[in-house]
Amino acid sequence: MEPSAIDRAKKSISSAEPLSAWIGPRPQFTPPPTESKSFTIGEQTFVDRCPRLPLENYLDDTHGDSLPQHPAVLLNVCSDWDCFSSPWTISTLSSIVPSTPLSLDGGPGFARGSICFGSVTLPEYARYCKEDAAKDSAPLYVFDHRILSTLSSSFSIPACFSNDVLAGDPRRALPPAWLLVGAEGSGTPIHDHPTTIAWNALLSGCKVWVCFPPDIDESFLLLNLDGENDGDKSVDSSASDDFDLSAIEWFSRCRDLPEGAEVIIQWPGEVVFLPEGWWHVVLNAQESVAISYSIQLQRFNDK
Ligand SMILES: O=C(O)CCC(=O)C(=O)O
Secondary structure, three states: OOOOHHHHHHHHHOOOOOHHHHEOOOOOEOOOOOOOOEEEEOOEEEEOOOOEEEHHHHOOOOOOOOOOOOOEEEEOOOOOOHHHHOOOOHHHHHHHOOOOOEEEEEOOHHHOOOOOOOEEOHHHHHHHHHHOHHHEOOOEEEEEOOHHHHOHHHOOOOHHHOOOOOOOOOOOOOOOEEEEEEOOOOEEEEEOOOOOEEEEEEEEEEEEEEEEOOOOOHHHHOOOOOOOOOOOOOOOHHHOHHHHOOHHHHHHHOOOOOOOOEEEEEOOOOEEEEOOOOEEEEEEEEEEEEEEEEEOOHHHHHO
16 A cells, blocks of 8 residues: 555654554543633643733834743734634645645654654645544644745734844754644643744644743653652753653653643633743644744843
């Protein structure tokens, strides 16, 4: 039988692994009901207490100087965007962008180091979401940094995010703008952006975020929360594979969160704002489409 486009993408992400290595039981969860502020997976319930702030607070702040130093959800950002009023979903986007190959991310631990190696069209990805994603231990995720430039008339960049001091800088680690299209259960493993802020606008679906301050003890990120390694400072956390956990594994293995952690259950029209250096792990608790930007504000250089 001809390999599917997704199988070919899996092979280009990780040629040494058999396709069967991608398939496996995965932690089960029930997607949260619309607008819910809590999400349960396994024995852990994550409750959102994050402040909501109207974009109007920042209308005159073209350098983002007054944006918070703490994660927040900005409201009223997307109200007049075409991609929100006729919302982009995997299905509607498949008609808008039917044939351009888009980059993939995600997958289980062995696939984690290979950001953007595989690619598929959106109709191929839509078929995967419907028929196969639930069989994979950690579903693939469309994470593309090229296509948004052709779709930019569908949304606008708020003034407070309009000045990126890294614009055009060849030393920039990653491109600033990404289209994210994710199957239920896909997600982004824990990571930080040491010098840039992130803003992430959800157009359809639901995402669950857990965010940690920049100075958090790394053992919390590595999930040594169940007593396994309590007090054992001889464990070399930098050598741990736990940073390779897929988002769904991380959420299902997480126990109590430390003080300072911020949970966000993000619904369409909400923009998550994450300050510089905050760690975050994000699960698509429903099939989701989002736009994500990572930019450096002048305030980072002024520190
Ligand atoms: O999956 C997501 O929506 C989070 C994306 C993210 O963490 C990032 O772009 O840095």
